[in-house]
Amino acid sequence: MKKILPLLILLVSLNASATIYVFDVIPTPTATAAPYPLCCIYGTSPDFIYNVTTLADDNYISFAYTATNVNPGAALTFSYKDSQASADAGKKGLAFKNSEKAFIFDGTKRKLKVSGLTIGDAIQFSIGSKGSTAHTFTVTGATASTGNPALTAKPADSYVYVTWNYTATATEAIFEVATGGCIVNSIRTGTDILTGTKSVLADKGVSLNGGEIVNSQKQSLEVYNVLGKKVISSNENVSLKDFQKGIYIVRVAGSNDALKFSI
Helix, strand or coil: CCCHHHHHHHHHHHHHCEEEEECCCCCCCCCCCCCCCCCCEECCCCCEEEECCECCCCCCEECCCEEECCCCCCEEEEECECCHHHHHHCCEEEEEECCCCEEEECCCCCEEEEECCCCCCEEEEEEEECCCCCCEEEEECEEECCCCCCCCCCCCCCCCCEEEEEEECCCCEEEEEEECCEEEEEEEEECCCCHHHHHHHHHHCEEECCCEEEECCCCCEEEECCCCCEEEEECCCEECCCCCCCEEEEEECCCCCEEEEEC
8 A cells, every 4th residue: 555545646737737528428409401501400310410610710619429527618619611611511620420429520620629728738539530541630839749749540450549749839739630630539638738747757767759758867766657557667668559558657766756547
């Protein structure tokens, strides 16, 4: 218990200041047949379409999600500019895929706005490419982590999710699809989701680059899961490839600090 108790205390800090968005709410249809009005929701369960948002650029509308630990002003909204004819025909602005509990941004120019940020907040996506063209964002109001893995085209039989991390440089950040399109099944924002604690072990040469724990100074480090069970000990870099989804704590011998991250 002497080793487990400090880990559980750290997890309280992790969950307390992160807003977590998950897409487990089935949207309520607002239109049943073409021609569809702007901003309508249509489809047949389990999948639904949020229609073109407006003929004017940057008119953001809300969509369905569950948010926990909500910070003041925190919200997700999206925008997609197209013609009235496209709206009438039911053009996809945003698509909810129930089997994945995820939203698909189905091509370029679709924009996601993350509001209620504090400068320096971490923004973390669980994200994958939605089709045959690899996905990229154009971002304003945030900077990308240099360790974000590249997104390749979607495999034929399934979606593959990776973690992308950003740091807020403004109180709202806008992510516009630049190439391809993406599927997103969760977003986290705040100070303690990942990057807010990355710096605590920087002086020891320990950091997280998205796909592995970097141990540049070959420290004696240990990784624990949410139950306080040691997952691995190492003096080298630690690949996260085989880690199960969850929350983990990295400790370094001789230091009272810890690096907290989630997969």
